[in-house]
Amino acid sequence: MSEQSATVQKRERTGAYDPSVIEPRWQAWWAARGTYRAPNPGEPGFDPARPKFYVLDMFPYPSGAGLHVGHPEGYTATDIVARYKRARGFNVLHPMGWDAFGLPAEQYAIQTGVHPAITTRKAIDTFRRQLQRFGFCYDWSREFATIDPDYYRWTQWIFLKLYNSWFDTGDRQQATGNRQQAAGSGQQAAGSGQQATGSGQQEEAQKHTGTEAHRDEGRGAQTWDGAEGKGRARAIEALVAELESGEREPRINPEAAEHSTADKAQVFGSWSTLDRATKRRIIDSYRLAYLAEQTVNWCPKLGTALANEEVTADGLSERGHFPVFRKPLKQWMLRITAYADRLLDGLNVVDWPESTRIQQTEWIGRSEGAEIEFPLADVGVVQQDGPELRGEAGLRGGAGLRPAAGQPTLRVGSKDSTTEGDGSSMSLHPPSVVADVEVGREPVVRAATFVGRDPYPPGEPSPHDLIAQARRLPHLELEGATYFVTWKTADGLPLSRHERTMALKALGHWDGQRCRVYLANVMSNHVHWIVRPFEGVRLGDLVGSVKKFSAREIHAGRGAQGRLWQEERFDHIIRDERWFTAFTYYVLRNPVVAGVVKKPSEYDHTWVHEEVCAAEGLSLAAGSSENCPTGGRSETCPTTQPCPTTQPCLTTQPCPTLETCPTLENRPTLRVFTTRPDTIFGATYMVVAPEHPLVARVLENPAPETDVQKLRAYVEAARNRGDVERMAGAEKTKTGVFTGVYCINPAVAAESTVAAGSTDPVFAAHPARIPVWTADYVLMGYGTGAIMAVPGQDQRDWDFAEAFDLPIVRTVQPPEGFDGEAYLGDGPAMNSGFLNGLDIDDAKRRIIDWLEERGVGRRRVQYKLRDWLFSRQRYWGEPFPIVFDEAGNHYPVEECHLPVTLPEMADYHPEESDEPRPLLAKASGWARTTAGAAGVRAATDEADVLGLPPDARVSRETNTMPGWAGSCWYYLRYCDPKNPACFSGPEAHQYWMGRGGVDLYIGGSEHAVLHLLYARFWHKVLFDLGCVGTIEPFRKLFHQGLITSYAYQRPDKSLVAVDAVEEVEEGRFIERETGKPVAQVVAKMSKSLKNVVNPDDVIAEYGADTFRMYEMFMGPLEASKPWNPRDVGGLFKLCNRIWRLFIDPDTGEVGETVTTDEPTREALRILHKTIQHVGEDVEHLKFNTAIARLFDFVNALTPMERRPVAVLEPFLRVLAPFAPHLAEELRHRLCAAGLIPDAPAESPSITGLAWPEHDEALAKDDEVEIAVQILGKVKAKIVVSADADEATLERVALADAKVQEQLAGKTVRKVITVRGRLVNIVAG
């Protein structure tokens, strides 16, 4: 201390440059005067005439270790820009604050019991003190930390915005459309949906904020501030209103990742009839914040969940080596996937580094392709009632088809007690396949593919189309539904009139008792039935009962036995009156069209409920056959006609009837996602992930070829491999096991015919029959967890096919001479039937159309992006403003009751527990409360599903938000950090966030993906809700490079710490202990290598100005570069030299060389060059070259005997952004010496002064040296006036003696002249 102050005194006395004195002085002065305070619109001192510039640093986490030299790199850059822009007349917003929640403080609390807030505040104070020592021009009046209740109150508020919003895809019209409709009309529907969305947007924006919309209107920049389309967030009330009005069908959000496809397929009655729980389920499925069960790595010993990186390869915690288990836990998720497309689109309007945009694009991972259904050839394994099939498995339900055990072929069989015994005697039209519905046992077929789309076509299709459509749909059994059911007689045996009457009686038997029968109709060989089972009655039971009863009666009459009715039946839910009418109309009109009767009323085996007869608009006699493509004959397809189905028929014989047509329809299918549907003909096998439900199902119910043991072993191994071998690195060899099951390749099937006379109904030798394998190179989490393997065009598939000797078929013609394996390039399709000759794009279009027409596939976009897991089982984070009632329903805390603050804890030790439990749950006094105390809205009445009675017992959400939460919106709070009424006041927000948001955002590339993606997501939600006015938050983004350090490396590449090495001579280093030579290398700074540079030390030695200039001079801002202590001195020297341009070191006064002379031409030239180049370089963030220009200036001025103040003073204003203390000091000294007038009273600081204007003419050199090349080699130099034209250049160059010499004996062929550059003579 005493030694240091002695040095200081000496420096002061001698007038040497001493940053340790001048820097703290000016820092205090700036702080006292509020020099860097940026007033908001409306505040005193705000100048609305100036444009704004918002320059932002990435939110630092104040670690206990304090600042390292990497931090100030970006901060210096933004500081320079902020100062420069201020000098250029901008109102600059340049704030700083703290992303302060974080694990280290909590860990420390666990160890010591010190409240994390205390630890964190201390770290913040250290950081602030360190940052202030750099002289950064932050507006500290705007400082806040994410741990401030005043701040996280609004983080919670935004969470509630997410919670209370849903993503309207704008497909309401499509909701009543059909997924199988032609692509053209589908697009039309989507288009009009978007339009509707767009027009409603502004309106709703106003509605939501309650205040003025934050939207930045009239700025005109469509790309920035316009509506985006592709759907948007809206208030949940709008959803409820749509549901209540009937505008939207009540159903589970089809886009909800947390719901199974079966959930999403459920069709509910009208909104008003639904119970509370169902209404809630539907609403919650739409929220942008939702609860879902997620697997966590739970470590009971640590009482905490661990990130994947914190778990070792052997399933132990990295910390402590305790066992870790995978446990499901209900956690909050944010529906970021809804914004996948918009997050992609936004990347096109921002000025960001290309690499970051690419990283984000890849993270979102959009791939366009097709989803294709591959019918399973062996369907015995797929009982349609299994809960497994409800997941994302992609197994489509059809009628359950079942092979006889041990037989490779399908035969008619039954478990029906009435037909026990010989199944073969029941064969129908061999070799066809008959579906087997196990009536009375488990007839419900879950709809695994009923995803996201309403099954009913738009407009008014013909009844025939409806029926055909219904046939393709999965069967559903739902409480309260009305069904259309139809089945045939076995063998198509005709019924007599008497038998038909009996059947009709049976169909009507339970009317009024167990069901309501709306329509019953018995034809000579089949029945139609429209029925609504009463509550608690199952459709399957009813059908079974009717069949059994009628069969017994009829058989008795005939004296026959066995099966009367076909086991297959079609049932489908009738959802609304339109459909009801259509089905009824179809049933009644069909006999007329078929010519059985003249009009429906003549049909005597029909019974229609009065209600139906009375129904409006049902005109039974109306209609004609013209809109029925098969002339109404599809029900009784005669053998003389081709099969009327749209599916390719695989048998060689004409189908007797539709129901027995062994086409691919109505089989269970394996659904795949592919980006190369054009290669479908080359799909020679299938692969499903080991976790795929099909595999479990096969294990339960093996196919004849299944090697159960091997399969089971593989699945087990794959499960373990998930965690263990992921770390072990890329595993090259492909592994897998054949499941024993086959699929039918629908494209190959359609193009091939089975040889006539084949008796094999499941195409045992057919090329369309392809094996299904399981292998862990297929991931359950992407697509459908199943692929069609196309070895010819996919290297992974190729490798797999090679390994397991599976067929390879090329379907894209590789170029001549191609000797690779899989061919991924473009080329004409081959071996692909109707696709042959088409290039990839055309083939894709063609095949997708083809698939869609047949209902076996569709266009599909897939994303890698997953929803954002938003819950952490930690104490030190933002509490969720959510409570749960005793039934487990969640309720938001009302806005006026925010913030929900963290409770005090007795200690921070997690409880050791097998059950995942967040730490906060220990604060039971806090967690258990009442709805009123927690601030939940009081329920208005019974029907109010979103409120609670105030005295209802509730428990608080005990998870907390993740670290990302607070940093997602901090840039908005800076605009208006103290506003108690709003997250950011509209006026301030509009001003600072106008014109594309943050104008310059600098931070490390480690945040290139997650932080920037999450923040953009929140911003877009807030945009949709009218809370912000730009579609993107950060207009220009820049990543500073890493600051590395030197370390030393032994010949074996191991690193040696800096303090263990000695430099024996220039550039030669040895390891002190061994004396062996080591090489100097660049490495990341790390404690272990002892190469960490502490900024405090550097500042103590050289001062902040030197530090700032060194960091900027090291190299390009974006590059990684090593900290070289030796180089720092060079910048200190620069500061000293600048000092001495002004100050006589002997006297400490302004030197006598500083004059009021008229500047010389030379002095003016260097000044204006400096102004110009530094300005340009700062604009381009090229600070290293800007500082080189400062060197140039000093180099030019140093030798001058007389230095005009008219040149020195503007130079200080150029210097100020880089070395603000030095510039401020010197300017004040010039004032004090009377060499320049005092600065204006309102801004006595150099900070308030304008950037000097440069004069282009003065900056120009009078004469320039021009290189003269002969054949591109410089041979001579000539000096000409700077504006010499081409002719002059050529003349002077050719006249040059040296040139003459070189050209002797040669002919000049051509002379190329570039003004101000060179002359190149082509001679020979």
Next chain:
RNA sequence: GCCGGAGUGGCGGAACUGGCAGACGCGCGGGAUUCAAAAUCCCGUUCUGGCAACAGAGUGUGGGUUCGAUUCCCACCUCCGGCACCA
């Protein structure tokens, strides 16, 4: 493996849109100042050959386009960052 970025003196780096490669700094060499040192100022500093004038080579490697290439194209090598069997 894929995607992105980068390879230039002893070192950090510069070179606008294809136009004198090595700005600027560090280090090093020489000189001035000094009793001496530090500091400061001046000169030099890509390599090879030559006392020198000068000559030749040279921007990771190999090829190409061009009057002219660090810059554009093709192939390859090395390093850094990101993703990782994404169908």
